[in-house]
Amino acid sequence: MDAYHTDAWAALGDPTRRAIFERLATRPSAVGELANALPISRPAVSQHLKVLKDAGLVVDRPAGNRRIYRVDPAGVAHLRKELDRFWSSALAAFKVAAEHNEEGDS
Amino acid sequence: MDAYHTDAWAALGDPTRRAIFERLATRPSAVGELANALPISRPAVSQHLKVLKDAGLVVDRPAGNRRIYRVDPAGVAHLRKELDRFWSSALAAFKVAAEHNEEGDS
DNA sequence: GCTTACCGTAAGTGGATGCTTACCATACTG
DNA sequence: CAGTATGGTAAGCATCCACTTACGGTAAGC
Secondary structure (H helix, E strand, O other): OOOOOOOOOHHHOOOHHHHHHHHHHHHEEEEHHHHOOOOHHHHHHHHHHHHHHHHOOEEEEEEEEEEEEEEEHHHHHHHHHHHHHHHHHHHHHHHHHHHOOOOOOO | OOOOOOOOHHHHOOOHHHHHHHHHHHHHHOOOOHHHOOOOEEEEEHEEEEEEOOOOOOEEEEOOOOOOOOOOOHHHHHHHHHHHHHHHHHHHHHHHHHHHOOOOOO
């Protein structure tokens, strides 16, 4: 339950997917609705949504004729945690290096 | 001064580059040193470093024979800010949707 | 000055990827 | 039951990307 099929980082690495994700965060939408607001075709949006869904970032729910996509809370929390870990591990030693900024190799 | 050549998100989307970045955050290293610790060749590391450098995430400094790469504070701060903006814009409306979680359409 | 170490770049290659059009399945509408 | 709307998927394609080997160029060691 804590392992996702694909990397959320890589999934959001694509600008188009980031745009889709941000738009979904603003408001859950149907596929055609997203495609209408983006400069790409509807199948392309569908494929992007598949990637996002595979990464656990979005979930879909059938709503009559259409299919509503929305941001997945669990995936967001997971990514949030991963980002926090990344930052902490990155900035921890980084701050130490900043202290040695004056001169340390001599 | 606030525009970077390439996307930091996309740069860190690659797992190998994330590993390099984290390792550099832990401790500044030379190219061969990184290549020795990774399952890829030295030129591959060089190319990854070029991408990271282009994204403003790392800086390099010649040290005698070798070339030391380290994390760039400005790039890290920039990415941090961008991530914060992303999260705030994403989670703002997302929280609203969570309140409607009980049931709203029936 | 010659050899060795370190590194960036050029060239080439296999595989991933983002996009398109075409097609099929499902659900609402008359 | 047709006809329309919505969307997932297959097939094809052009591009990008990560990696390799080969080469050139600078700095240290003898």
